Amino acid sequence: MIRLIVMGVSGSGKSSVGEAIANRLSLQFIEGDALHPESNVRKMSAGITLTDEDRWPWLDSIGGTLAQAQGGLVVSCSALKKIYRERLRHMADGPLAFVFLEGSGDILAQHMSARTGHFMPISMLESQLDTLEPPTDEPLVLTQNVENSVSEIVRQSVAWVSHMRAGDAFKGGR
Numbered sequence: 001m002i003r004l005i006v007m008g009v010s011g012s013g014k015s016s017v018g019e020a021i022a023n024r025l026s027l028q029f030i031e032g033d034a035l036h037p038e039s040n041v042r043k044m045s046a047g048i049t050l051t052d053e054d055r056w057p058w059l060d061s062i063g064g065t066l067a068q069a070q071g072g073l074v075v076s077c078s079a080l081k082k083i084y085r086e087r088l089r090h091m092a093d094g095p096l097a098f099v100f101l102e103g104s105g106d107i108l109a110q111h112m113s114a115r116t117g118h119f120m121p122i123s124m125l126e127s128q129l130d131t132l133e134p135p136t137d138e139p140l141v142l143t144q145n146v147e148n149s150v151s152e153i154v155r156q157s158v159a160w161v162s163h164m165r166a167g168d169a170f171k172g173g174r
């Protein structure tokens with residue numbers, strides 16, 4: 001069963017890319033932002049960086065969703081720190097793949113300012129980048145640069161996931 005997290009800081013394209021990958025692979029898509037407790041959304045809307053303590057219940061809710069999945073799914077989740085990803089892998093209790101969307105602060109800021117009606121202020125980008133621990137040397141990770149178009153990132157991600165699936169990378173565990 002394919003379980004994929006699309007990760008990266010705010011504005012990196014997790015929702016756009018994640019939804020499109022899910023469509024292409026006929027998998028369920030879950031918007032990780034929708035699982036934040038209301039208190040977290042209030043904090044972020046006010047420009048206050050979340051703490052680990054704020055993030056654990058949210059990550060546990062995403063981990064619980066991964067653990068209970070009956071079919072394959074794609075989830076958007078910033079998963080900024082290595083310990084967060086380790087928690088998600090532990091809770092998923094089986095192969096969990098990540099597409100990491102990386103890009104410069106300038107491009108990410110452009111993405112955030114082009115977006116309307118989202119609670120996340122652009123002033124949060126700096127702390128997002130400070131918190132980010134890129135997933136180097138971690139298993140089942142594909143890194144994509146956000147200078148590429150969404151369709152190109154999706155094309156490469158779908159090819160990678162399909163290749164992993166053919167190689168039985170998603171077998172085992174639950």
Ligand SMILES: Nc1ncnc2c1ncn2[C@@H]1O[C@H](COP(=O)(O)OP(=O)(O)O)[C@@H](O)[C@H]1O
Binds near residue numbers: 016
């Ligand atoms: N690779 C990309 N190239 C150009 N624009 C992008 C790209 N990825 C995302 N965007 C745009 O940037 C904005 C933020 O994307 P979004 O998917 O909401 O990011 P996230 O979920 O990571 O915050 C949206 O307006 C989206 O259309």
Ligand SMILES: O=C(O)[C@H](O)[C@@H](O)[C@H](O)[C@H](O)COP(=O)(O)O
Binds near residue numbers: 008009014033079128
């Ligand atoms: O851990 C965090 O600090 C948040 O999860 C953050 O990384 C995420 O980016 C927000 O939920 C905003 O949502 P967007 O990523 O959709 O802007």
